[in-house]
Amino acid sequence: MPSRRTFLAASTATLGLTAVTATTAGSAQAVPAVTVPDTADGSGARLPNIVVVLADDLGYGELGAYGQKLITTPRLDRLATEGLRFTDAYSTAAVCAPSRCSLLTGLHTGHSTVRANPSSGGQGSLTATDTTFAQVLRARGYRTAVIGKWGFGPEAAGQDSHPAARGFEEFYGYIDHSHAHQYYPEYLWHNAVKEPIPANAGGAKAVYAPDLLEQHALEFIDTHAAEPFLLLLTPNVPHAPSDIPDTSAYADRSWTAADKGHAAQVSYFDSLVGKVVDRLRALGLEQDTVVLVTSDNGPHEEGGVNPDLFDANGPLRGYKRNLYEGGVRVPLIAWGPGRVQQGTSNRPTPLTDVLPTLAELGGAPAPTDVDGLSAAPLLAGSPDSARHGHLYWFRDELGVTSRANAQDNKRATWLAEAVRRENWKAVRFAPERDHNLPDDKWQVELYDLETDLGETRNVLDKNPSKAAELVALMRSSWKDTYPRTPFGTRLTLPRLAVPGQAFTVTATLDNGSARPWTTAALGLRAPAGWTVTSASPTTAEELAVGARLTASWQVTPPVDAAPATTWELTAEGTARTPAGPVHYPATGTVPTPPPAPKRDSYLSDLTWISATNGWGPVELDTSNGKSAAGDGPLISFGGTTYPKGLGVHAPSDIAYHLGGAAVRFTSLVGIDDFSAKQSTLGATRAKVYGDDRLLLTTPTLTAATGPVQIDLDVRGVRVLRLVVEDANNRTSFDHTSWALARVTVS
Numbered sequence: 001m002p003s004r005r006t007f008l009a010a011s012t013a014t015l016g017l018t019a020v021t022a023t024t025a026g027s028a029q030a031v032p033a034v035t036v037p038d039t040a041d042g043s044g045a046r047l048p049n050i051v052v053v054l055a056d057d058l059g060y061g062e063l064g065a066y067g068q069k070l071i072t073t074p075r076l077d078r079l080a081t082e083g084l085r086f087t088d089a090y091s092t093a094a095v096c097a098p099s100r101c102s103l104l105t106g107l108h109t110g111h112s113t114v115r116a117n118p119s120s121g122g123q124g125s126l127t128a129t130d131t132t133f134a135q136v137l138r139a140r141g142y143r144t145a146v147i148g149k150w151g152f153g154p155e156a157a158g159q160d161s162h163p164a165a166r167g168f169e170e171f172y173g174y175i176d177h178s179h180a181h182q183y184y185p186e187y188l189w190h191n192a193v194k195e196p197i198p199a200n201a202g203g204a205k206a207v208y209a210p211d212l213l214e215q216h217a218l219e220f221i222d223t224h225a226a227e228p229f230l231l232l233l234t235p236n237v238p239h240a241p242s243d244i245p246d247t248s249a250y251a252d253r254s255w256t257a258a259d260k261g262h263a264a265q266v267s268y269f270d271s272l273v274g275k276v277v278d279r280l281r282a283l284g285l286e287q288d289t290v291v292l293v294t295s296d297n298g299p300h301e302e303g304g305v306n307p308d309l310f311d312a313n314g315p316l317r318g319y320k321r322n323l324y325e326g327g328v329r330v331p332l333i334a335w336g337p338g339r340v341q342q343g344t345s346n347r348p349t350p351l352t353d354v355l356p357t358l359a360e361l362g363g364a365p366a367p368t369d370v371d372g373l374s375a376a377p378l379l380a381g382s383p384d385s386a387r388h389g390h391l392y393w394f395r396d397e398l399g400v401t402s403r404a405n406a407q408d409n410k411r412a413t414w415l416a417e418a419v420r421r422e423n424w425k426a427v428r429f430a431p432e433r434d435h436n437l438p439d440d441k442w443q444v445e446l447y448d449l450e451t452d453l454g455e456t457r458n459v460l461d462k463n464p465s466k467a468a469e470l471v472a473l474m475r476s477s478w479k480d481t482y483p484r485t486p487f488g489t490r491l492t493l494p495r496l497a498v499p500g501q502a503f504t505v506t507a508t509l510d511n512g513s514a515r516p517w518t519t520a521a522l523g524l525r526a527p528a529g530w531t532v533t534s535a536s537p538t539t540a541e542e543l544a545v546g547a548r549l550t551a552s553w554q555v556t557p558p559v560d561a562a563p564a565t566t567w568e569l570t571a572e573g574t575a576r577t578p579a580g581p582v583h584y585p586a587t588g589t590v591p592t593p594p595p596a597p598k599r600d601s602y603l604s605d606l607t608w609i610s611a612t613n614g615w616g617p618v619e620l621d622t623s624n625g626k627s628a629a630g631d632g633p634l635i636s637f638g639g640t641t642y643p644k645g646l647g648v649h650a651p652s653d654i655a656y657h658l659g660g661a662a663v664r665f666t667s668l669v670g671i672d673d674f675s676a677k678q679s680t681l682g683a684t685r686a687k688v689y690g691d692d693r694l695l696l697t698t699p700t701l702t703a704a705t706g707p708v709q710i711d712l713d714v715r716g717v718r719v720l721r722l723v724v725e726d727a728n729n730r731t732s733f734d735h736t737s738w739a740l741a742r743v744t745v746s
Helices: 074-082 096-105 133-140 196-203 209-223 257-282 351-361 402-407 464-477
Strands: 049-055 084-090 143-149 170-174 187-190 192-194 227-234 290-297 329-335 343-345 391-395 415-421 424-430 442-446 487-490 503-510 515-527 531-534 539-543 550-558 565-575 579-594 607-612 643-651 654-655 665-670 686-690 693-697 710-711 719-726 735-746
Touching: 049 257, 049 351, 074 257, 074 290, 074 329, 096 351, 133 143, 133 227, 133 351, 143 209, 170 209, 209 227, 209 257, 257 290, 290 351, 351 424, 391 464, 415 464, 415 735, 424 464, 442 464, 487 565, 487 579, 503 515, 503 579, 515 550, 550 565, 643 654, 643 719, 665 686, 686 710, 686 735, 693 710, 719 735
Parallel strands: 049 227, 049 290, 084 343, 143 170, 143 227
Antiparallel strands: 084 329, 170 187, 187 192, 290 329, 391 415, 415 424, 424 442, 487 503, 503 550, 515 539, 515 565, 531 550, 565 579, 607 654, 643 735, 654 719, 665 710, 665 735, 686 693, 686 719
């Protein structure tokens, strides 16, 4: 990405795309090189740098600024004194994956894509419809990085849930949720590549991963000191286990090794934030930077850690996994000597507010369908920041820890919801794992936080109307699915690019913000040597709120384009907004096909066009494993083993090039024994498509129903797709196999 000085048009320049009818240089249209002034908002001030630091399982009471007495956190305590300390800040979930999804997207857990940890059967991936605050700020020329724990699988590049697809141009750390539990991993991801850490091979503990995260974070700041940047720093401390090289600061305490390690991890986090601030000061950036420090949920008790020793939840009831205040109220410190006023705020502030707040700070349009509200005026010292009518939480968690379960009166694995409105807080539990359970089946509790911050007195009996009001808010806050208002650029590509044959590419630029845009334009960048011809208008003088610009092109790969190769195309959407110009890129890939089969073949012996999988790789001739293709057990149903086939995990989609050569497709498909041995909860549905025409949908597949026999006529089909979908909103045990998947050619 170019610097902010050459990235977008100045207010006096015309921002548009130069139309070219055809090209062989790889771009149908191009953004003109123009100059951006030092101001983005017309005030004469540069865009602020933004650093968001997210701790993993740091409790409300684990910093000195929030009452901690045993663990030393001098750097964060100083930031709290110099900046704005929030007393009523909230994560949006009591466990990390849904909390982090809400932080990134501005949607609470009644609307967000990820509403539970993947280990509890929840959706573990972000999708193409998820707009993150990185995408919002990158449109204004910010350099963006996430360093640390990402936490959304699958653990692969080139898919919609990868940081690069969600607006982060630089990524270093852990993709996978469970991989981030390793402090001495054998590899970390750098953008699209796994980078080995040889010194940690074989279980050695030589290189502490948080040290590498620190190094990359500081290097990112150094590299982009001259231009606005967004750094999301997400170290995995102080999550269990309590691994850390040095616990000497607490060596003389009569604590367990786990508690000493935990305390040292919290102090490590404090030191890490201090080093970031020191680097900002050394580069003269402190006046032009806003730093936010917070946590994804309440304190944990895993790995032998005793949170009560540290009073980790302060005056609050509950821990990680509880929807009581101790599970979801978190520290939040905003610091920036030139941008943030000193003080304390008791504004109830959920982390859904981060996206609209950063958008306002960066002068960027934001999606209008988010649940967050901007707190930017509050940071600047104004008391006029919008306040939420209510806050909402949802929990669907199978993990159990003793203290959290005790706080929930042994209901830690029940579905639960909570709402805060003003100082009233309601929590309710469903005895069945069914959110549509009638209200009278839920167990409801009501608390007055003004007089009972520790939620010790259930006042439901004295305030039934208030409880009913909050339960109604819970119902209205939940949507089974939450269709998003389109925002930014979307790119639609075919499944296949046949060399020498033209195909159509379509892109849209959607104004999903609250104010009109002008001089909107779309362009397309294709690989060198490909011919691109505009097939529709590509500009619009104005895009009203909710309006869309759609453009299409005819694209032809050269006849000698390499087969079985994936090619990248990028749509470039640009416009002028009231705050300045914006640029939304959307990148997609299209493959040139491998040769069509010339004889009867098992699909596991053919090269696929594309393959996506919800967890782990697509397996060849085995059930779905995790580390690499072929590492799972042999495919079997009811104890019968099959030598050929494909092992997947919902949601999955595998495409093969038949080129019209095959006449028949046969297979057995079902929940395999590998999944059934783990749990009986798996439920999927399989579909077969021929050239995007639906040929078959199976009944719901479970271990109990056994596999379904498939025998389909596929004459004339060029592309065969095998799709497996989750059938019960619980994806953890959805390993599914296509046994003996085979095409007959003659």
